[in-house]
Amino acid sequence: MVNPGVQALDRVQSGSRADETALIRAAQAGDQEAFETLVRSYDQHVLRMAYNVLRSQEDARDIYQEAFLRVHRNLPNFRFDCSFSTWLYRIVGNLCLDQIRRRKVRREDASAAAAAEPERLQSIPERRADSDPQRQVMSAQVNTRVTEVLEQLSPRERVVFEMRHFQGMRLRAIGESLGVTEEAAKNCLFRATQKMRSALGDFV
């Protein structure tokens, strides 16, 4: 049975379609205020998603900037073939995937270099999530463990899990955003939750 709380929040997040269409058209015509209103409708969720996927303020900030700059650049070409949120999360999802893959390559390079030259000082990328005031009320151990387990997921599993579990997006919307079928997104989610469950177990 569906817990429709997510659906209720989806309805809040999407807002009135007609209003949003008018806003997009105004922004396409060059109305900066309309564009800013459009950004404000989504930017908290975008930032939260990037922050949860990447667990880094700096990376989340970069994703935020790049996502909305791309939206601004390409908005004149948006033809309403899909919903604006699908289009936006396509951009954000792909940016997050690229960033996760880049970080993995950097870590592999750093490890390889360290192995080749063990005496050379290396700055290993920080793996622990950044602290922020809210995390002081949470168990630091649990959060660290969740972060470690998330890093064991493939980039796509991580993004799909984040989109479904934390953002509450439907699998169809996730598939559209990532350019895969709904079935593929479902299989990805299934693998991600199985891995999370077996790695975290009763830790959470």
Place this chain on the structure above:
Amino acid sequence: MTCQQVQVQLSLYLYGELEFAEEEQIEEHLLGCAYCQQALAREKHWHANLKSEQLHPPHDLLIDCRRDLRTKLASAAKQTVLAKRPWWTTFHFSWGAQAAGIALLMMAGFSAGRLTGHADLSQAGFLGAPATRVRDVRPAPDGSVRIIIEQVRESEIAGNLNDPRVRKLVLAGAQEHFDPAVRVESVQVLQRDPAPEVLSTLASLARQDPNAAVRLKAVEGLRPHVAEEPIRATLTWVLQRDQNPAVRSEAIDALVSSGQNGITPEMVNMLRSVAQADDSDDYVRFRCFQILQEVNAPANTY
């Protein structure tokens, strides 16, 4: 379906991502299998706990991101204007355009002086660029143009809920803002504050806000205070009267969150009547049955 088949699917079931037929099979199995019901309860618990591990970026980060984006877009816009303008127009202005420019600057100064208010609170954030809207354009007898503009200056204020002035603003956001997304965010912030006026506002929102997501968040915020009689009364009212099943199921969870000691005979009767009501949502009904089972109360009245 076997228990193993059911339990493998429980996560997707809770996400609501199974086909209708698969959901039906699982629910049929659950009705008769206490073992899988317990597995479902554990899975739900795990989902909820993991969701609580969601990180929330600091508000300062959002403010910084918005400011940086605004700066970059302004810079990009300037570049575009300069690139598009033919070089000879850089140095040539018509008299009419000059007069219009002077009138515009005069009106801008006048309007800014009139419209710029003073915030009650000490402002810790940066002041956003004013949004300008043209309200009226009139030709003047001397050939110039008079333009009336409206300028709204947006301010960003940072503070703690401990500050009653900050709390007042967030309460206003929760109750008065036309955008339900802002009301939801305001309620989420208020959830941390146990002040009586906050609880009173959350209770009022849980009963009356037109948006289900706002009511859901308000009920969530009341959960830690379920031991207080007025809060229990509000949650009971929501369970019995709210139109949205998600809000009702959140109310159930809140009411029973204090454990079996908090489940009074009156609540057992209420859960029975909700479980048996024809207009109850299936999930709400299922949840009522589940709780009645846990306290060994029969589901039927005599």
